[in-house]
Amino acid sequence: MNRMLAIIERDMRRFMRSPTLIVVSMFLPIVQLVVLGYAFGGKIKELRVGIVDQDRGIPTVKLREMFGAIAANARTFTTVDYTDLTKANTDLREGRINGVLTIPPDFSRRYLAQERPQVALIEDNTDNFAVGALEGTFSDVVGAFNQRGLSPRVPSGVTLSVVELYPYVPYIQYLLSGTIVLAIYISAMIGGGIIYIDDKARGLHEGYLLTPISKSELILGFNLSGSIKATLSGLVLTTLGSIIAGIPNPLDPIRLAKLFLLIVITSVALISMMFLLMVRVSDPLVPRSIFGVLNTLLYFPSGAVYPINGFPKWMRVMSRFDPFTYAVHAFKSLLLKNTPLVAIAGDLTYLALFGLLSMLLATWLFQRTL
Amino acid sequence: MSAIEVLEIRKCFGSFCAVDRLSFNVERGEIFGLLGPNGAGKSTLIRMLTTLILPTSGGARINSFDVVRSAAEVRRSIGVIPQALTSDLELSARENMNIFAKLYSVPRERRRRVVKELLEAVELGQWADKPVKNFSGGMRRRLEIARGLVHEPNIFFLDEPTTGLDPASRIGVWEMLKKLKQGRDLTILLTTHYMDEADKLCDRIAIVDHGKLVALDSPLKLKASIPGNDILEISFSRVPEGWYETLKSLPEVQSVKAEDHVYRIGSNNGPKTTVALMEATQRAEVEITSLSVQSTTLDDVFMHYTGRQLRDALQEARYDFGFMPPRR
Numbered sequence: 001m002n003r004m005l006a007i008i009e010r011d012m013r014r015f016m017r018s019p020t021l022i023v024v025s026m027f028l029p030i031v032q033l034v035v036l037g038y039a040f041g042g043k044i045k046e047l048r049v050g051i052v053d054q055d056r057g058i059p060t061v062k063l064r065e066m067f068g069a070i071a072a073n074a075r076t077f078t079t080v081d082y083t084d085l086t087k088a089n090t091d092l093r094e095g096r097i098n099g100v101l102t103i104p105p106d107f108s109r110r111y112l113a114q115e116r117p118q119v120a121l122i123e124d125n126t127d128n129f130a131v132g133a134l135e136g137t138f139s140d141v142v143g144a145f146n147q148r149g150l151s152p153r154v155p156s157g158v159t160l161s162v163v164e165l166y167p168y169v170p171y172i173q174y175l176l177s178g179t180i181v182l183a184i185y186i187s188a189m190i191g192g193g194i195i196y197i198d199d200k201a202r203g204l205h206e207g208y209l210l211t212p213i214s215k216s217e218l219i220l221g222f223n224l225s226g227s228i229k230a231t232l233s234g235l236v237l238t239t240l241g242s243i244i245a246g247i248p249n250p251l252d253p254i255r256l257a258k259l260f261l262l263i264v265i266t267s268v269a270l271i272s273m274m275f276l277l278m279v280r281v282s283d284p285l286v287p288r289s290i291f292g293v294l295n296t297l298l299y300f301p302s303g304a305v306y307p308i309n310g311f312p313k314w315m316r317v318m319s320r321f322d323p324f325t326y327a328v329h330a331f332k333s334l335l336l337k338n339t340p341l342v343a344i345a346g347d348l349t350y351l352a353l354f355g356l357l358s359m360l361l362a363t364w365l366f367q368r369t370l
Numbered sequence: 371m372s373a374i375e376v377l378e379i380r381k382c383f384g385s386f387c388a389v390d391r392l393s394f395n396v397e398r399g400e401i402f403g404l405l406g407p408n409g410a411g412k413s414t415l416i417r418m419l420t421t422l423i424l425p426t427s428g429g430a431r432i433n434s435f436d437v438v439r440s441a442a443e444v445r446r447s448i449g450v451i452p453q454a455l456t457s458d459l460e461l462s463a464r465e466n467m468n469i470f471a472k473l474y475s476v477p478r479e480r481r482r483r484v485v486k487e488l489l490e491a492v493e494l495g496q497w498a499d500k501p502v503k504n505f506s507g508g509m510r511r512r513l514e515i516a517r518g519l520v521h522e523p524n525i526f527f528l529d530e531p532t533t534g535l536d537p538a539s540r541i542g543v544w545e546m547l548k549k550l551k552q553g554r555d556l557t558i559l560l561t562t563h564y565m566d567e568a569d570k571l572c573d574r575i576a577i578v579d580h581g582k583l584v585a586l587d588s589p590l591k592l593k594a595s596i597p598g599n600d601i602l603e604i605s606f607s608r609v610p611e612g613w614y615e616t617l618k619s620l621p622e623v624q625s626v627k628a629e630d631h632v633y634r635i636g637s638n639n640g641p642k643t644t645v646a647l648m649e650a651t652q653r654a655e656v657e658i659t660s661l662s663v664q665s666t667t668l669d670d671v672f673m674h675y676t677g678r679q680l681r682d683a684l685q686e687a688r689y690d691f692g693f694m695p696p697r698r
Contacts, residue, residue: 002472002475003472003473003475005472006469006470006472006473007473009469009472010458010461010469013458013460013461013465014458014460014461017460017461017501018460202454202456203452203453203454203456204456204458206422206452206454206456207452207456207470208473209421209422210420210421210422210445210448210450210452211445211470211473211474212442212445212446212473212474212475213473214442368441369421369422369423369424370417370422370423
């Protein structure tokens with residue numbers, strides 16, 4: 001027990017004297033959260049739409065006024081008038097505008113005669129996000145344009161009322177759970193991977209192997225010290241990240257206690273996984289070369305940045321075994337919904353079993369001799 | 371009973387045997403040196419004796435404990451300084467010592483006392499709380515020596531303790547080891563490829579080459595065991611016919627070897643042989659172009675037993691890289 005504590009003491013003293021390490025493992029994920037959260041989560045604005053009005057009738061004026069209102073208020077797009085459709089299409093192809101709305105010459109006549117009046121949106125579909133925003137806004141405008149006169153007091157058709165259980169979740173909040181898991185992973189990667197192998201290459205482990213410390217004390221010591229560092233990293237990111245992302249009641253003590261338990265279990269699981277991967281490695285280049293790939297294989301299939309239901313089948317199989325999936329799901333439940341622990345019991349069980357199994361395998365594979 | 375008993379120990383990596391059936395004993399209180407070039411098998415041997423690698427066959431007993439069957443007991447009773455400097459640079463000297471004392475389960479009170487005593491003994495008392503990253507190579511090596519003794523073992527292994535140190539630091543380490551040994555019932559086994567280190571420090575020396583033991587005795591006896599206590603290195607302007615026989619017949623000459631026009635004459639009495647040599651060259655009208663007289667060194671001993679000089683073997687090993695098992 002004392003020997004295991006000596007390993008932990010040594011590691012923690014070294015950690016506390018390496019400010020660079022603290023910054024890398026704790027604050028880089030925060031930078032990522034802010035940059036990615038705002039890069040992907042914002043509403044699309046200031047698109048440029050060319051309008052080619054070949055009709056110029058009264059209904060057209062009304063339609064153009066409605067587009068003008070969007071441009072002035074929501075600012076999803078601004079309009080540019082064209083007289084020549086060919087010129088508008090050239091500008092669209094050359095990226096000067098994002099879409100072209102054409103109003104055909106017989107639009108007003110067809111509208112008044114109720115003969116399937118049509119307007120066309122020509123779009124640059126190489127940018128799905130811009131196209132999605134334009135199509136959504138234009139459909140709303142056209143839908144509003146179709147409502148003639150006043151709405152009836154009692155609607156006769158079916159309407160859908162949407163009830164939201166939780167307050168609006170901006171993308172940065174959606175991303176927070178994955179970022180916390182990523183911070184824990186980075187800490188595990190540095191402590192359990194890079195530093196572990198570097199120490200091995202420098203001969204520090206040879207010093208340990210010459211002492212009477214047992215195999216299990218050594219592995220447990222490495223695991224616990226790594227887990228403490230990863231837990232610290234997770235706690236800092238959970239607290240600061242929640243404040244930055246605007247999670248309601250970020251310092252609620254009951255939720256923080258539940259999050260602490262989740263952070264500890266996730267840290268142990270990821271550190272144990274890292275030791276299992278590194279237990280027979282001695283070349284310092286190996287961890288550096290595999291961590292990028294490992295990050296991609298664990299982070300993206302976990303549902304951290306996009307829902308798992310949108311993945312192809314093979315990727316969903318990957319997600320099922322990926323410890324990140326369970327950690328991300330549990331963090332989302334606690335951060336976005338503040339659920340009781342029972343709601344994440346399955347996630348906690350998987351992570352705990354994964355950590356235990358990894359640690360047992362790592363201990364079995366660890367060699368007490370050189 | 372001997373402190374270290376090595377019996378027919380062997381370590382092979384595939385078809386290559388780094389240590390080939392070595393046997394020797396180290397008595398209690400001795401400083402025992404393993405002398406040989408890089409790649410001779412010294413480090414592999416020390417790693418087997420300190421339980422870091424398992425022997426292929428044969429065995430060894432340290433403090434009566436078998437290195438394979440009672441590895442934990444062996445580790446508890448020995449102190450080891452590996453070849454690489456392994457102190458934590460971010461920690462202070464005292465912290466490094468304390469961590470290792472805890473790894474050996476040294477009780478708190480004893481730990482405080484021993485750490486203080488050892489740091490004073492290796493003259494690092496005033497640097498005890500400074501980070502090791504600010505230490506020179508010699509200071510780091512002294513710290514590691516102190517660290518290896520923190521649990522007060524009675525057998526101490528040092529794998530090339532002065533490699534990479536400047537001459538002054540090397541002498542400092544030798545004095546340190548002698549001082550540490552004086553106050554303790556300490557048996558020391560060290561490996562080195564420095565002949566002067568083995569000569570000045572060791573009570574007995576085992577010369578190892580290509581994994582085999584080629585000679586074992588005290589430095590004095592080893593030097594006395596080769597023909598000629600003094601070596602004359604001499605070259606001539608010309609070599610008359612029968613000159614080799616002439617040199618061999620000079621008084622007190624034990625051996626004559628010619629090497630690239632330089633004659634190495636082993637003599638039991640250097641000055642007497644030199645005077646006779648002068649007379650012989652005058653008679654034969656041969657001019658001496660260079661002459662040096664030196665006492666027998668361990669390099670001569672190494673050359674006598676292996677057929678090559680240690681410094682040449684070191685040079686070969688540098689190109690050969692030697693064979694060391696990979697670190698885990």
